[in-house]
Amino acid sequence: MSYNLQYPPRFYCVYLLRSIARKNSFYIGSTPDPHRRLRQHNGDLAFGGADRTKKNKLRPWQMTMVVYGFPSKISALQFEYAWHHAYRTRHIPVKNRIGTRNSGNSVHIKIANLKLLLSAHAFRRMGLRVAIFQKDIYDIWVVNRYNVSVSESVLLKLDFEENQQKLIQGGNYEQMKAFVKSLEKDEDDYFEISLEKLEQNNTRICCVCTRVVDQFEDVLGFCASKSCHALYHVQCWAEEMTKDLISEPLSHTVPPLTPVKGKCVKCQKVNWWWPTVKNSMRLHQHFTEIGRPFIKN
Structure with a gap:
């Protein structure tokens, strides 16, 4: 998906x-x-x-x-x-x-x-x-x-x-x-805290697929709870959220592709999709603009 x-x-x-x-x-x-x-x-x-x-x-x-x-x-x-x-x-x-x-x-x-x-x-x-x-x-x-x-x-x-x-x-x-x-302040706080969480995360492992997350290549998702340091690939988290979606599907045969809300795998607190994805795209734009740092051999 x-x-x-x-x-x-x-x-x-x-x-x-x-x-x-x-x-x-x-x-x-x-x-x-x-x-x-x-x-x-x-x-x-x-x-x-x-x-x-x-x-x-x-x-x-x-x-x-x-x-x-x-x-x-x-x-x-x-x-x-x-x-x-x-x-x-x-x-x-x-x-x-x-x-x-x-x-x-x-x-x-x-x-x-x-x-x-x-x-x-x-x-x-x-x-x-x-x-x-x-x-x-x-x-x-x-x-x-x-x-x-x-x-x-x-x-x-x-x-x-x-x-x-x-x-x-x-x-x-x-x-x-x-x-x-x-x-706007709530969004700015969410963005700044997400950057701090990423800086403090040494392993940078997605909580769903357990693969390493690359902030310059992947779209990152962070739990909105300030005390939770869960990190996700947004696609992985979206797929995980749809499993616990508390609403009716669009039809009886086609499941919803985009979640409305879902629980954080780590802290089990509910996160809403639209502020999560807005923050994720802002982070993606931020890392795209600063670019991957050049490291001399």
Whole structure:
């Protein structure tokens, strides 16, 4: 089995805007920079935004929730389109669709369709995550008016401001900026710790195949636990993860090729595939750039 790994985007999300002036008005979009995108929607930047969000009677807008963890920009755009057109998307079976083209503006319907998409075959294998920034949106998520279950592969992050009122002027810019920075810091810490683990590892043996790992030739995988020094060939670990995959396969005859999550062979802690592979590709890029050191005879 072979895995063609492409470097995932640093960050790309699909978001749900809510008008502060008219709380029943919503907008779905996608962006690699939610802070800048929100400023465009609110007219703080001269260019960008969307025609539907330019009406003064709807401004300012606030980002209420984002879906993130997409392996590519294309997959994020596909998710955005499907959420926009939930009444007809192929990712939701006709019998399960909620709302129509004219009745899908309710936030209860939008969140129900979001849950359906998160569990769709094309998206549930991505290990997507959802962050909610407004408590009443979270309440709607929990109430679950249309009784839609969510795939267990979806992780939910809550990031409420204690005083929502202070966000009203111009939207929740600082909140979005801090959110993305916190994710970037987590990724940077994972990368730096992985380099330290590699430096401290004298044997450099893959925990699955027990062959020596070459950082200049192989794509390396590291357990996310700071105290665990397990080292893997990413392909070996991916194959091992699929053995313990806790989710349904794409069909009854074809097993999933890409894991969502799996246990570390050494410490038995669960690792999620998408942050693992992002870190692995960053390490691969790092070692490719510095090159194999030249040793004189």
